[in-house]
Amino acid sequence: MPSIDRPLSPHLQVYRPQITSVLSILHRLTGVALTFGTLLLTWWLVAAAYGAEEFGYAQAFLGSWFGQLILWAFTFAVFYHLANGIRHLLWDFGWGFEIEQVRLTGIIVVAFAAGATLVTLIAAYAVGGA
Amino acid sequence: MEMRSSLGRVRGLGSAKEGVGHWWAQRFTAIALVPLSIWFVFAAISLIGVDYATxxxxxxxxxxxxxxxxxxxxxxxxxxxxxxxxxxxxxxxEPARVIALLASRFIIFVLAVSCILAIALVAMGR
Structure with missing residues (x-):
């Protein structure tokens, strides 16, 4: 391989974090996190096929404080990735590339994700009684 | 004009001509997942704490x-x-990349088959 001695961009460490860059990497981080989250979904479904005892283990874990914490994190990740994914689809159609639009839609995405997570949390505790 | 070096050509560098299909598949599944994930959130809330039989x-x-x-x-x-x-x-x-790609593909395939098999067995009352 030829040695490459020209500078290779981007030098992330010299950039100040901005809403554009932070939300961009957050889309990937939530995507990867949700991919690992499918392990829980698989466990839940497979446990239901295995039997009552195994399903009980899965439900008990998901109902524990640690399980609930993970589920809330995944709830936020789902809503963030969903909203930011729609933002990406709008970009694919060529809409929203002005810097002010990018900033505004970014704030909307974060606000939606936080709000939807909160509403889900309230609904979940209303249904499940904690 | 051929812009790639002879070595690059031999090693198969450059476009594999698969990018467009990948791009469309990612968008198509993304659009499908909008209603599906919203349905899942509602379903999951309604299923909090239910027992095995339910x-x-x-x-x-x-x-x-x-x-x-x-x-x-x-x-x-x-x-x-x-x-x-x-x-x-x-x-x-490169070796790590190839292994990671193959491993992720295999693991995701096994998880998907596990889920679908589990759903089918439960749906058939087994």
Missing amino acids: FRAWLAIFGNALAMTVLVGTLFYHAYLGMQVVIEDYVHH
Whole structure:
């Protein structure tokens, strides 16, 4: 391989974090996190096929404080990735590339994700009684 | 004019002509996952704390089994496409990249089959 001695961009460490860059990497981080989250979904479904005892283990874990914490994190990740994914689809159609639009839609995405997570949390505790 | 070096050509560098299909598949699954994931959140809330028999009865309803199967298939396909992009972007060591790509593809395939098999067995009352 030829040695490459020209500078290779981007030098992330010299950039100040901005809403554009932070939300961009957050889309990937939530995507990867949700991919690992499918392990829980698989466990839940497979446990239901295995039997009552195994399903009980899965439900008990998901109902524990640690399980609930993970589920809330995944709830936020789902809503963030969903909203930011729609933002990406709008970009694919060529809409929203002005810097002010990018900033505004970014704030909307974060606000939606936080709000939807909160509403889900309230609904979940209303249904499940904690 | 050929812009690639002889070595680059031999090693198959450059476009594999698969990018457009990948791009469309990622967008198509993304659009499908919008209603599916919203359905899943509502379903999951309604299923909080239910016992074994109740959950199996819920999953045995055809519409629920169908939606869950479509969700799982779409979700794992989308997850695979996404993981592929992330691995290709960040894993620079070539052997590690190939192993990571193959491993992620295999693991996601096994998870998807496990989910679909589990849904089918529960839906058939097994």
